[in-house]
Amino acid sequence: MKIIDKKAAMAIQRQHTDSRIFRYCTGKYQWHGSTSHYTGQDVAEISGVLAVYAERRRDNHGPYTRLMCITTN
Structure with missing residues (x-):
């Protein structure tokens, strides 16, 4: 699976009404x-x-990236 941009991810979430946003990794x-x-x-x-x-x-330590996912669970 590849990482996509947020706009495309939100479009996928709107298509699947039972989906939700979830933190992919805690790191x-x-x-x-x-x-x-x-x-x-x-x-x-x-x-x-x-x-x-x-x-x-x-x-407090500055900017970082968090991976988020759209899940059906």
Whole structure:
């Protein structure tokens, strides 16, 4: 499965009314300037996951990336 952009992920969520947004990983990943750096990268296949997208977050240590997923579970 590949990481897609957030707009495409939200379109998938609207198509599946029983889906929800879920944190894919609990880890934080270094921020590389834009979400396009992450788009297209491969992630592991997980049953029930429809889409994965990268989201920029910020805490006291600075910006980081969190992978989010649209899931049917």
